[in-house]
Amino acid sequence: MSDPVTRPLGAQISHMLRARGVDVIFGIPGVHNQEMYRGIEEAGITHVLARHEQGAGFMADGYARASGKPGVAYVITGPGLCNVMTPMGQAYSDSVPVLVISSCLDETAARRGQLHQMKDQEIAAGTVCDWSCTAQTAQSAYGLVDRAMQEFATARPRSKHVQVPIAQLQALAPPAAAPVVPAQQAQHLKADLSSVVDQIKAAQKPLFIFGGGAARASDAARAVVAALGAASFVTYAGRGVMAPDDPLFFGAALARPDSAGIVAQADLVIAVGTELAEVDIWRDHLGHRAPMIRVDIDAEVLSDPQQAEYPVLMDAGIFLNALADDVTGAQGSSRWDAREVAKARASWRAEVDAERPGIVPICDALRSALPDGTMIYSDMTQFAYVAKEVWDMENPAHWHHPYGFGTLGYATPAAIGGAIARQGKPTLAIIGDYGFHYTMQELGVAVELGLSLPIILWDNGKLGEIEDSMVRAQIAPNAVIAQNPDFCKLAEAFGARAAAPETITAFQQAIKDAFAADGPTLIYVTPALTS
Template identity: 55%
Template sequence: MRPLGVELAFMLQDREVDTVFGIPGVHNIEIYRGVEQAGIRHVLTRHEQGAGFMADGYARATGKPGVCFVISGPGLTNILTPMGQAYSDSVPMLVISTVLDETAARRGPLHQMRDQEGAGRTVADWSETARTPEAAYQLLDRAFAEFLAVRPRPKSLHVPIAVLGGEAPAFPAGGMAEGQIGETWDGHISALAQALRQARRPLFLFGGGARWIGFAGPVLERWNAASMTTYAGRGVVPPGAPLHFGSYLARPSSAEALSRADAIFVFGSELAQGDLWRESLGTDTRLFRVDIDAEVLARPGQYPIYGDAFGVFDDLSRSVEEPLETDWTPAEIAATRARWKAEIDAERPGIVPVCDALSAALPENTMIFSDMTQFAYAAKEVWDMPKPGLWHHPTGFGTLGYALPAAIGGALGHDGPVMAIAGDYGFQYTIQELGTAAELGLSLPILLWDNNALGEIRDNMISAQISPVAVTLKNPEWRHLAAAYGCGYAEPASLGDLTAILNSAFTAGRPTLIRATPALGA
């Protein structure tokens, strides 16, 4: 028999986990006993928050669960923010933490919490303590099964220190085979097909749950159907599609555009506040909704279909093979898009030209991880993606400090170039992970949008007639900071200079910090 920590490491390897993120501590060293033996790559982060965001980025880039090892107490509390982000954005993440063996009768041990399991439950899909090896095995397999079978969200597995170091029986072989949600939607395809054929202005709205649909463009053109995406759904419909409204759903006047439709088909989006920035879609047009979240489907005023977005769309495309005639015209949609883009350019001067330059110059398969920054807020609307799953943003939880560590995780999982986009303030939340990126030798460009302020909050204060307070900051000398971590540094003087620097950074063999200011796009 081997210690449970060793068995868990080998069990993860058996379930095709090849990379974990975390920090070893006195309470969780037993799980590290088996990491090298199992051939698992461990990425040492500078903070547990960085570990969680890296696991998030890795999961988004690969489609596989991101796995983290953290200690009891502060190790778990430090990773709660990334777990909340993963929950909000439907990212599969497994956080394995130790927990004290006993907390009721004794006070004051190292890393003690009153209710560690309860703390995990506030941001995870579930938070459970495995008090036996058998329970640990069952909970681990439950996590992987649910990542495949239902809406993927983070799981928090706690293992008492003594249990982790104690002898354990061999872990069970196998696990849940890959598959998809049961095809419970068969009876609904005819209803969807009928509604589509009868509609004169059908509109398809794709969210992040539809990112596996890589063939929507030609099918929508055949149907002459209009389309729109959430930020997370960008790329499901290719750039240049003649009847595509783009990712302008959060524009207030998108409600008017949606009202022009006589049937709306929503695939893989809960249409949360971060998608709409208003209370509802703003239209009473008949709504057909495909999702794997029963809570989303339970909302009134819609025709709900429980199922996988890819599977339902594929079946619908086979059911309606003929071209359809509709009343949509490319001219009206192009005019609407142009008006929305002009609004954004006026609201956030200097950003749209930079987005246009980068969109034209970056390699097609570049994966982007952005932070909560004005640059990203504008870019998410005006920058079309050539295919889905390429731009990742902390939309739902809205946490600062996401971009850099998530891009590190993404770079370890994506077979192509990866870049990070952060604002000068949010970047400093997880700036220490520059050390992790440098240590890994990642060719990672980091576009730093530097306006010497919490720009969005400043502008909101001014708009609300509040004197701007606590929104300016003293930034470090970025050049020296980059050098201290062994990273490259650049300050582009023009848009052409920016694109050249970025493309060189993709092969630099180290991270490159690229400072850009609003003057660059003026």
């Protein structure tokens, strides 16, 4: 390569990504995508070697949620792409900006039996992400990457997949053009929304519901609610948008069946940045009888079965900041009763404790032991299900969970990605015994990087939630118990620290010790934990 600017396309893609602000890539090299690795170090990008492509995808997801920047993963043709499809589906479901770049075979129609061959790799990936496209030229590859970056910045952020034929990755190519100027979204409410604002200001009993889309506008959301004297709920993904001590805050209790009765009391419902999906409310209809104003960046959400009378296609943060300016100084005369709010919250907390006994006190103990600003990644486990309902977050976007797609094995690798993005800031993982099996090998990455990462492993010795569901359905529990290893010895075999506290006090101390350690600590906890 006599021309220092001309490089194989695989290398140019890394340089292009670095020019667009990407400084970490998660992945695994193989003979099909090795050209993508030619330029990583030269471009100044840190590569994190996952132990499985699923782990790489979850790390990219966790990194994106923590940093607000796109998470990028490099994977090989065929099985590598298949392995990362679960994280792609999770990122799509939870609106996380993840870009997966893979190699692909040059030709598949007339040849069979090639290494890593799939019938249609592009279409397969497209079933779990926003879009999946093949770049047949260097300019096509550059254009697709820029398209992904623009959409991450201006539309609902969802996973994307770009694949490049092996021969193209190897071929010399000119560098990508300079980064394009990111598109700007309108920063003010349009005049035709004045009637919506007037309705909000005139409501006597307004109820706001904030989802994850409002997470980056919590200050404005709190200001709006305070000025109007409004009550509020948050979805699980919206926890932290509202201040826990707000006397008219109902918490993340929309999944409680009788929350529908609370919603029915409102004379105006304003849902901001939320799908109001099954995993948010666990019923077909929210329960409102009053008109609904629906604010979302995704037009599909605005046409869902909730049938909002006033759909507003707008970024939640832009809407809330503009609304906050408009209602500043308003003297909201709320008809909501703070005593009734407190009563409802206490009742719901008691219900959660009765449904899954013993977990609420452990959640309380964990919360009191955590440093300020801790970011938490949880898995599909009963510990997390309880915490999502009773644990009010001080800060938004600080508890991440595989909400929609609902995959097991998310928490450990996602927390690793989050810890990489948050160097020097506390990050924590919560995972169940069964989910830990899915991605336990990524513990080696945390050891390799020396991440001070506490991993709480909740072991109830079974698929507890599934067993409970079978019992409710009058099915004799079947296939819900698996032989577990000695998790502490397993962690130590990876080079991690391990602790198995038997009391609440010892549990809290183990958490503090783990944050001070120079590597990850697996903290093994069972329902037998006592005070």
